[in-house]
């Protein structure tokens with residue numbers, strides 16, 4: 001039987017909208033120049049993958065685990081996705097971008113079990129976070145706390161958007177939570193990949209251990225319920241091109257409880273594909289984008305404490321109503 005050695009596995013973790021895909025695209029370019037055959041596992045919580053097509057434009061192969069969180073709903077699919085990348089696509093390196101709602105401790109647990117560890121060796125866990133006004137409270141959120149705790153490398157990203165006082169207090173709080181990780185500071189995840197990926201001894205904190213995997217949130221393979229700390233995800237499929245003015249109006253009035261939104265669409269007055277992004281505190285943006293394949297036109301909205309239905313109705317209201325059918329002569 002054909003025996004394969006485990007391939008290196010990298011995990012990008014961290015809360016919603018902190019720059020994981022931005023970093024992933026940089027790493028994919030780097031690995032591509034090195035001649036690596038990279039397989040990407042892209043986990044997204046919406047029913048439609050938005051980041052997968054962007055990564056697919058650079059990487060050889062992307063397996064999308066959309067429609068759930070890799071620590072809850074799609075944990076079993078992770079082993080299948082890794083197996084597919086190795087056996088079908090001969091990937092010699094695999095990188096997983098966790099959904100911004102995933103608990104990386106659960107994912108470490110999944111990729112280091114007896115079965116999956118024959119296929120991959122966890123090489124590095126990189127967490128991306130952004131500063132906050134109240135790091136003590138914000139970094140206690142389960143996803144952030146676990147991301148910080150499990151990481152070998154932590155990137156404090158979005159330097160351009162935050163004042164030094166908030167930045168320094170956040171950096172201090174991060175180091176207090178994980179003094180063993182290397183802390184990087186960046187804008188738009190601009191770092192030297194050679195430096196970032198340079199391996200070093202893994203500290204015991206980074207190995208899967210009872211400290212990391214046993215906590216208030218039991219492994220989801222035992223219970224298929226979603227972790228209670230996850231925000232709500234809504235995917236709105238657009239029936240056709242949208243009216244530019246109405247969509248820009250909608251973008252200007254996004255509800256406060258919305259934590260992340262992204263999607264692909266077309267305007268009625270422009271043939272280009274458009275990418276929509278909203279990751280507070282940044283402003284919402286819609287920009288033309290070129291992809292190899294046409295992605296589904298949809299917007300994924302993630303948040304807590306906002307009127308989902310009102311948001312969906314307003315978004316669908318941007319779609320041009322189809323021209324009335326002409327009566328037969």
Ligand SMILES: Nc1nc2c(ncn2[C@@H]2O[C@H](COP(=O)(O)OP(=O)(O)OP(=O)(O)O)[C@@H](O)[C@H]2O)c(=O)[nH]1
Pocket residue numbers: 015016017018019020021022023051099100157158159160161186187188189260262277278279282
């Ligand atoms: N101003 C600013 N924007 C950034 C920076 N890094 C990323 N962004 C933008 O923030 C948005 C979210 O970035 P992504 O890389 O998609 O973040 P993510 O962590 O993959 O998002 P999710 O997968 O949805 O959790 C995009 O519009 C990025 O262009 C940064 O350092 N500064």
